[in-house]
Amino acid sequence: MPEPILVLDKLEKHFGGLAVTQQVSLDLRPGEIHALIGPNGAGKTTLIHLVSGTLRPDAGRVLLDGRDVTRLSLPQRARLGLARSFQITCVIPGFSALENVALALQAGDGSSFRFFRAAHHEARLNDAARATLDEVGLGARATIPAGALSHGERRQLELAVAIATQPRLLLLDEPLAGAGPEETERLIGLLQRLKARCPILLVEHDMQAVFALADRISVLNQGQLIVTGSAAQIQAHPEVQTAYLGEDEFA
Amino acid sequence: MTASLLMLQLLNGLQLGILLFLVAAGLTLVFGVMDFINLAHGAQYMLGAYLAASIGGALGSFWLGLLAALPLSLAFGLALEWLVFRHLYARDHLAQVLATFGVILVIDEGVRQLWGSAPLNVPQPEGFSGGITLMAGLTYPSFRLAIIVAGLAVAALMWLVVERSRLGMLIRAGASNAPMVRALGVDTGRLFLGVIGVGAMLAGFAGAMAGPVFAVVPGMGDQVLILAFVVIVIGGIGSIRGAFIAALAVGLVESLGRAMMPELMRLFLDAAPARQAGAAVASMLVYAVMAAVLAWRPAGLFPAARA
Amino acid sequence: MTRLLRPSLLLPLLALAALAAAPFLGFGDRFALTLLSRAMILGMAAVSLSLLVGGAGLASLGHAAMMGIGAYVVAALDLAGITEGAIAFPAAILAAAAFAGITGLVALRTSGVYFIMITLAFGQMLFFTLSALSALGGDDGYTLYGRNTFLGADILTPRLSFHFICLGLLAASWGLCAMLSRSRFGRVLRAARETPLRVEALGFSPFPYRLLAYVIAGGIAGLAGALLANAMEFVSPAVASWPRSAELLFMVVLGGVAQLPGALVGALAFVLLEEGLAHVMSAWKLVFGPLLVLAVIFLPGGLTGGLPWRRRKQERRADA
Numbered sequence: 001m002p003e004p005i006l007v008l009d010k011l012e013k014h015f016g017g018l019a020v021t022q023q024v025s026l027d028l029r030p031g032e033i034h035a036l037i038g039p040n041g042a043g044k045t046t047l048i049h050l051v052s053g054t055l056r057p058d059a060g061r062v063l064l065d066g067r068d069v070t071r072l073s074l075p076q077r078a079r080l081g082l083a084r085s086f087q088i089t090c091v092i093p094g095f096s097a098l099e100n101v102a103l104a105l106q107a108g109d110g111s112s113f114r115f116f117r118a119a120h121h122e123a124r125l126n127d128a129a130r131a132t133l134d135e136v137g138l139g140a141r142a143t144i145p146a147g148a149l150s151h152g153e154r155r156q157l158e159l160a161v162a163i164a165t166q167p168r169l170l171l172l173d174e175p176l177a178g179a180g181p182e183e184t185e186r187l188i189g190l191l192q193r194l195k196a197r198c199p200i201l202l203v204e205h206d207m208q209a210v211f212a213l214a215d216r217i218s219v220l221n222q223g224q225l226i227v228t229g230s231a232a233q234i235q236a237h238p239e240v241q242t243a244y245l246g247e248d249e250f251a
Numbered sequence: 252m253t254a255s256l257l258m259l260q261l262l263n264g265l266q267l268g269i270l271l272f273l274v275a276a277g278l279t280l281v282f283g284v285m286d287f288i289n290l291a292h293g294a295q296y297m298l299g300a301y302l303a304a305s306i307g308g309a310l311g312s313f314w315l316g317l318l319a320a321l322p323l324s325l326a327f328g329l330a331l332e333w334l335v336f337r338h339l340y341a342r343d344h345l346a347q348v349l350a351t352f353g354v355i356l357v358i359d360e361g362v363r364q365l366w367g368s369a370p371l372n373v374p375q376p377e378g379f380s381g382g383i384t385l386m387a388g389l390t391y392p393s394f395r396l397a398i399i400v401a402g403l404a405v406a407a408l409m410w411l412v413v414e415r416s417r418l419g420m421l422i423r424a425g426a427s428n429a430p431m432v433r434a435l436g437v438d439t440g441r442l443f444l445g446v447i448g449v450g451a452m453l454a455g456f457a458g459a460m461a462g463p464v465f466a467v468v469p470g471m472g473d474q475v476l477i478l479a480f481v482v483i484v485i486g487g488i489g490s491i492r493g494a495f496i497a498a499l500a501v502g503l504v505e506s507l508g509r510a511m512m513p514e515l516m517r518l519f520l521d522a523a524p525a526r527q528a529g530a531a532v533a534s535m536l537v538y539a540v541m542a543a544v545l546a547w548r549p550a551g552l553f554p555a556a557r558a
Numbered sequence: 559m560t561r562l563l564r565p566s567l568l569l570p571l572l573a574l575a576a577l578a579a580a581p582f583l584g585f586g587d588r589f590a591l592t593l594l595s596r597a598m599i600l601g602m603a604a605v606s607l608s609l610l611v612g613g614a615g616l617a618s619l620g621h622a623a624m625m626g627i628g629a630y631v632v633a634a635l636d637l638a639g640i641t642e643g644a645i646a647f648p649a650a651i652l653a654a655a656a657f658a659g660i661t662g663l664v665a666l667r668t669s670g671v672y673f674i675m676i677t678l679a680f681g682q683m684l685f686f687t688l689s690a691l692s693a694l695g696g697d698d699g700y701t702l703y704g705r706n707t708f709l710g711a712d713i714l715t716p717r718l719s720f721h722f723i724c725l726g727l728l729a730a731s732w733g734l735c736a737m738l739s740r741s742r743f744g745r746v747l748r749a750a751r752e753t754p755l756r757v758e759a760l761g762f763s764p765f766p767y768r769l770l771a772y773v774i775a776g777g778i779a780g781l782a783g784a785l786l787a788n789a790m791e792f793v794s795p796a797v798a799s800w801p802r803s804a805e806l807l808f809m810v811v812l813g814g815v816a817q818l819p820g821a822l823v824g825a826l827a828f829v830l831l832e833e834g835l836a837h838v839m840s841a842w843k844l845v846f847g848p849l850l851v852l853a854v855i856f857l858p859g860g861l862t863g864g865l866p867w868r869r870r871k872q873e874r875r876a877d878a
Contacts, residue, residue, distance in 0.1 A: 078761030353850030531690035
């Protein structure tokens with residue numbers, strides 16, 4: 001079995017007396033989409049914060065490529081290859097689509113403490129940015145300010161920004177939220193192509209999309225990981241049905 | 252330093268702190284509830300001092316002057332809200348800072364035109380002209396004690412209103428989550444008007460009370476405004492409790508610093524340079540305290556809004 | 559050639575050209591030149607401030623402190639008998655940059671309105687320190703022995719020469735800030751201003767970028783302060799007073815926060831209006847104050863941001 005890229009090792013997080021993350025362990029292997037699902041309030045958002053470094057766990061470890069990154073901040077983890085998208089699309093509205101991606105490329109291309117050359121004339125960054133935009137299907141919209149793109153296009157742009165950093169893994173927080181049926185279709189196709197580049201930890205509400213995309217699925221409920229398995233295993237798992245449907249249905 | 256001198260400085264610090272609280276309370280409420288930063292608040296303090304001094308002088312009674320200054324301050328605050336402030340609530344802080352800076356220019360110059368540039372002399376209020384002997388070797392002016400008592404009474408009243416009444420509940424809710432209050436169907440326009448009015452009246456009250464103690468001059472509001480900013484930043488923007496504690500702390504640091512720094516510097520320097528260095532360090536002290544607090548807690552001691 | 563015709567370049571180039579031509583178009587008398595040099599010096603400080611406000615989103619209400627340091631370094635050296643500009647000017651720049659670096663370490667930990675207030679507090683701290691410097695006159699200020707010379711050459715005293723030195727340094731400051739905000743460095747700054755979370759998720763920590771911008775802007779303001787001391791041959795704590803900081807911020811906003819050339823235009827408009835009004839009436843602030851309020855309320859995009867109809871057109875284009 002290939003070495004996992006990301007390992008969560010017995011993560012714990014409490015807010016006051018409330019345990020929102022309990023003994024959560026999972027891993028992400030090269031070439032896979034690993035989906036994280038769970039009912040509202042299961043602790044998915046907290047787990048994303050713990051993975052990306054915006055929250056520190058009370059106990060447990062986060063390993064990136066075998067390296068312990070538990071105490072590193074979001075920018076530090078980003079530099080080690082963790083790229084993430086946000087539940088509420090997070091692009092730079094005043095920048096063109098091209099410049100959004102160029103900034104991401106700039107992050108992985110030597111120092112940004114460069115003062116003399118106009119950044120928007122750097123052909124190497126611009127060419128690579130255009131290629132990345134083509135890859136996510138935004139090539140024709142390169143010069144439009146991100147703030148003027150449609151919702152689905154901003155989602156695509158955010159993916160372009162994420163992959164432009166040549167990440168080791170992608171952490172996607174509900175990339176399909178708010179997308180129309182057509183856009184969802186397009187984004188699913190895009191995600192399927194992207195997993196060849198780098199593995200994806202996917203948090204998503206759209207169950208159909210999750211079952212279509214994910215190689216493995218982990219189910220979180222009340223801060224605990226109930227089960228990890230294939231789509232078929234998950235659908236058949238009694239505890240998952242309980243968690244999602246409520247116990248009354250089975251009584 | 253003798254015990255009586257120390258006591259005197261403590262009382263002076265307390266009295267300055269109380270005045271600062273009266274100014275800062277309005278500032279922090281306005282900021283907390285409306286997300287509005289009002290530089291002209293110091294000018295409203297100055298205006299209170301001038302109104303009380305000139306009306307009191309004309310009528311021959313400080314207390315009548317004070318009584319007249321309160322509704323006038325309130326009316327002036329409401330007029331400013333209607334003319335200027337309400338056009339700025341939706342704008343960013345930078346625009347608010349600059350527009351209210353323009354208001355300061357007008358008020359400062361207006362005061363200068365009406366009353367001249369020379370300091371106004373305010374006699375000690377009738378009934379409070381003497382001093383009270385607090386301990387051997389310490390006689391403290393009774394009016395300054397009155398300021399402390401009145402300020403504490405206002406603080407207690409505000410605490411009651413803010414913590415115990417329905418209006419206070421709205422104000423607190425507004426300070427931590429303004430959109431929520433709007434969503435509940437509260438008439439925020441009236442709430443804002445009320446908060447601005449009360450803030451202006453408190454500032455006017457502080458100015459009126461400060462008249463007999465400090466010099467009544469154009470520009471007296473600037474100094475107080477900036478100290479009040481220090482207070483609300485240390486206390487945490489939007490927090491009355493924070494403003495109260497920080498105001499007393501700033502008042503004490505300011506007076507004790509001015510009194511003690513030159514002596515402290517004597518340990519390292521000769522008399523003349525010690526006096527000078529002491530004065531310089533003392534005037535920087537509150538700002539250093541603020542920088543230290545912010546370096547430690549970037550949102551102040553008691554941040555009102557919990558995101 | 560077409561690049562020169564873009565409004566972002568055209569407007570400041572026109573302004574600089576007008577300043578260069580002014581002495582020969584009937585504005586060569588003492589009063590006009592004094593006024594213009596004052597406008598250019600404050601313009602330099604405003605340009606550096608606009609790198610912070612427009613470029614990095616850092617609305618400092620203590621920028622006059624940097625000018626104060628520059629001016630007082632010139633005064634302190636003058637007191638020590640050093641009038642060589644080749645020493646005084648670099649010293650003024652370095653001292654202001656160092657002050658910016660130290661205060662920036664604390665101030666940049668905060669953001670938004672806290673940043674506005676803490677920069678105000680640092681400015682006041684400096685103001686009181688300057689007021690307590692009795693060797694340099696305390697509150698009353700200090701009159702220079704004379705203007706700085708450069709390698710013995712008295713180039714700052716002839717009015718026309720001083721005019722063009724101010725103009726050259728203003729153009730250079732503008733060029734530097736324009737170059738910085740277009741560079742990779744400036745791109746990170748602008749991105750961090752709009753969406754800090756995205757920038758951090760890309761692996762940038764905004765702090766060092768902001769600190770460096772703060773130091774550079776401080777250095778430029780220090781240079782402006784040194785020039786101001788020479789222009790007036792006098793320094794007083796008023797150079798570093800907080801209303802001055804507010805005025806600088808106003809110039810930036812008046813010109814239009816979004817673009818660097820705005821600061822240049824804003825500074826010229828501000829100083830000329832202020833001095834023009836003061837020339838006509840003594841209570842000029844009664845007119846100037848309301849003008850400022852009206853400008854903020856009715857010109858949210860600043861002078862170069864255009865009139866409301868023009869903005870609407872741009873928005874439509876962005877939506878298309």
